[in-house]
Amino acid sequence: MIVPPFLRPSGSIGVTAPSFGVTDPTDIARFANAKRRLGELGHRVIETPDVYTTDEKGRSAPARQRTEELCSLLEDPDVGYIVAAKGGDYQIEMLEFMDWDVLKRSPKWIQGYSDNTVLLFKATAEHDVATIYGSNFGDYGMEPWHRSVQENLEFVEGRRSSQDSFPFHEEGFCDRVTGLEGLREESPTLWTSSCGDASFSGRLIGGCMDVLEWFHKTGAADPGGFVSKYSKEGIIWYMETYDMDEGRVSRMLEGMSGDGWFEGASGFVFGRPLFFHGEDFAATVEEALSGFDVPKVFGADVGHKAPRMTFLNGVMSRFEVAGGSCRIDYTIR
Structure with missing residues (x-):
């Protein structure tokens, strides 16, 4: 597993919009405050041109441009960490143009959630x-x-290797x-x-189920190499959904299981x-995964209902779930 270098104390943070752009005035104000806060901590923020643009469907820019702007941050020696501006619906369009050798030559931490599963899952699993x-x-940008x-920033800076879950969401x-x-703090959190x-460990992989479902149905992503390489260490699959129904969840998990995605889970x-x-x-979920005699955990701090723990795809992790809470410990190797 190629683990990118951690963000240096004076390293720059790149922001790009691989799917939706940011045009709402409140979002723009939030981004301005984020840049101010991170700047006070010594991190200059570099934004690509597509961050504040959008077309009639929400795309920040044409797919080729979005890909080129992401790669420009990967190739910028001053940038040590790249964060998506937003989620969306159109990141899959970038796959046609993405040069993965750029990421391998200049590996950097890339972060996001929801539609950003497209690039994150491909980067780690393939x-x-x-x-x-x-x-x-x-x-x-929140205050x-x-x-x-x-704690998310501490992970990126290499100053943290474990995290405890949050009491409310x-x-x-x-x-x-x-x-x-x-x-x-609207509802108490219960894992x-x-x-x-439960206590279990393995390489972490996963993302938004709405995207993973599409990957599986179309064959646009294949975790076979990842599964083959790391199944003996154990693999922890995490998933969260934006909008799915019971039938889709069942068919997705049963199909992925039948096609070997969860071997070594x-x-x-x-x-x-x-x-x-x-x-x-x-x-x-339990019915669909009944063939796997391993822990199945629910109510996790990952996905669309904030707050979100920092999930490190591809990294060895240990989950300790007890008393409605969880602790995650990461080991870089």
């Missing part, structure tokens, strides 16, 4: 480069910073007034497991669904 499934850039934001997105709003308290971790159309998400 090209053996570790990536980060975590907040998009706007979270650095005050939530613990998840501070939001139930969805909300309209902003100033753009600087912090996280709302649960199919086998009670040592555990499954599922985030809180933003929208799930069905009676019981956990029951649906």
